[in-house]
Amino acid sequence: MLTSNQFKKFNNIPLSVLDLAPVNENSDPGQSFKKSVELAQHVERLGFHRYWLAEHHNMPGIASSATSVIMGHIAGKTNHMRIGAGGVMLPNHATLVIAEQFGTLESLYPDRIDLGLGRAPGSDQATAYALRRTLNMRVEDFPMQVNELQDYFSDDPVSRVKAVPGQGLNIPIWLLGSSDFSARLAAEKGLYFSFASHFAPAYTIPALKLYRDNFQPSAFLENPYAMVGVNVIAADTDEKAHYIATSLQQQFLSIRRGKPTKLQPPIENIEEKWSPMELEAIKQSLDPRTTIVGSPETVKEGLKAFQADTQADEIIIASQIFNQEDRLRSYEIVAELMN
Template sequence: MTMLSILDLVRITEGSDARTALDNARDVARHAEGWGYRRIWFAEHHNMPGIASAATSLVIAHVAAGTQTIRVGAGGIMLPNHAPMVIAEQFGTLAHLFPGRIDLGLGRAPGTDQVTVRALRTTADAANHFPQDVLELQHYLAPTTPGQRIEAVPAAGTQVPLWMLGSSTFGAALAAELGLPYAFASHFAPDQLQPALVTYRSRFKPSAQLAQPYVAVGVNIITAETDAQAQRLATTQQMSFIDLFRGARGLSRPPIDDIDTYSSPAEQAQMRHMLRHAIVGGPDTVKAGIDALVAETGANELMMVTDVFDHAARLRSLQITSECAAA
C-alpha cells in the first residue's frame, strides 16, 4: 500500500490569526496520527501573510509536542537561507526532544521573493553552493571524528534523515548522487515530474541512509462526501494560486460557488495547468485518482496538500482520503 503523508501549509484564514493556524496544524497532526498517516511536514516560506510556518523548526516542535508517533519534519528548509551548522543545531535539538520522529527535507529555492532574500541577509547566488551545504550539514549530523574542531551541539550523531526536495531534474540528480529519498513538488510544479523521477531512479547510488530509491510525490487532494462538495472546497486553493499570479499575498479565502467569477480565462488556464495533478472529489473519484497517480509515478509515498478553508472540513477530507487509500 502506498503511504500517505501531509504537507501542511499552516494557512492563516480570513477571520483568523497565526496562533489559530499553528494550533490547527497540531490538531491535524494529532488526527492524522490516528488515521495512519506516516508523516507531516511544514515548509519555509517568508513574507507571506497567509502562511505561518516561516520559523519551521519551531512549528515542528509545537506539532511534535502534541503527537506521539507521527513523523514531523521540514518539507522543506530552504538551505541557502541558512548556515548549515545552525540548521544542524536546530534539527539535532529536535531529534533529542522527539527521538526517531524528525525529518529534514532540503530545498535550494529561497521560499520567497528577491527583496525578502536581501532581508534574510542572503544572496541570490547562495543556491550555487547548495550541494556543498548539504554535505556540510550531513557532516554536522554524523558522529564526531577524532580531531574534529567544530561540532554542531547537540546535532552530532543524531543522523537526522535528510530528504532532497525538488521541482526539476537538478534535485533529482543530487538526491540520486547522495543516496537520499526524493520528494517531487508536483503539487505546484508538475511539468518535470516524470523526467525527474527517471533521473533519480536511473542514477541512484545506495548510501548509509538509503539502500534503494524512495520517492514521495506531492499532490493536492481534497475530498468530501460528493464530487460537487469537494470541487467547491477546492476553490479556496484555486483562488490562492490566482492571487499569486496577480502578485497578491493575502489570507486564505472561504470557498465560492464558481471559480470562473473570480478569474479570467487566462488565469484559469494557468491555474489548471499548475494543479493538473490535483485529485478533487468524493471517495470514488479520489480512490481512482490515487490509484492512477501511483500507477503513473510508482510513488512510494504521496505527500498531500489539503488546502481547505474550514478546519473541520479539512479534517474530514483527510479522514476520507485515508479511508480511500486503505480500501
C-alpha cells in the same frame, strides 16, 4: 513506538501529510497553529505516516516560516508520527544553525524527525535577501551546504566546529525538488527524494526517472525512495469538493498575480475571478492528475492513477481547505481508502 510498517497504507504505500499552516481570511497565525495541532492529532489517529511543514516567508496565508519551531510544537502534541520539514530552504540559513535546530528536535523526539531540504528562497527575492546575513550565498552553493550538514551530523565531523546537539544523530535527510536539480543531486548522494508535483506537475515524471536511473547507493539509503506530493480535496460529494477547492484556486491566483493573500473562503462561480490567460496558468499548476478533487470514489481512483503514473514509494498530501471541519473530513475520507 510504531514503526513505519505499522502505519496504514494505500495500495501498499504510506500516505503522509503536508501542512502549509494556512492563515484564513479574518484569522491569524495563532489560530492557524491551533488548527495544525488538531489536524496533526487527527491524522495520527487515522494512521498517516509523516506530518511535514514547509518554510515560506512574506506569505500572508502561510504561517510555517519558523519551520523548526512549529515542528517542535507539533511533535510535542503527538505521540509517534514522524514530523518533518518539507522543507527547510537551506540557502536561507547558516548550515550550523539548521544542524543544531534539528539536532535539538531529534534529541527531544528520538527517531521521529525528518529534515527535508530545498534550495529555493521560499518567497520573493527581496525577502530572500532580508533572510541572509550576507548576500553572497547562492542557490548554486546548495550541494556544498548539504555536504556541510551531513558532516555536522556525522560521528566524526571534519569541521572544527561541532553541532551540539546534532553530531552523531541519525536524522534522515531528504532533498526536495520541483525540477531536475535536486533529483540529480539526491541520486548522486544516495538520499531520499521528494518531488513537489502538487505545484509542478509537468516535471514530475522526468524528475523521478532521473532520480531512479542515476541513483547511487549510499550509507544512508540502499535503493531509491521517492515521495511525491499531491493536492487532495475530498468531500462526501464531487460538487462539495469542487466548491471547497475554490479556496486553493484563489490562493494560486493571488500568487500568480504577485499579491498573495490569506486563504480565502470558498466561492461560487470561480471562473468569474480570472482571465482566460490566468485560467490556463492555473490549469497547468493544478493539473487534475496532481490536484485530485471529489468524492471518496473520485479520490480513490485519482490516487490509484497517480501512484500508477509516478510509482511513488510514498504519497504526501496537501489540502488547502478553508473550513477546519472540511479539512479534517478530507483527510478522514482519504484514511477510509487505506487498506
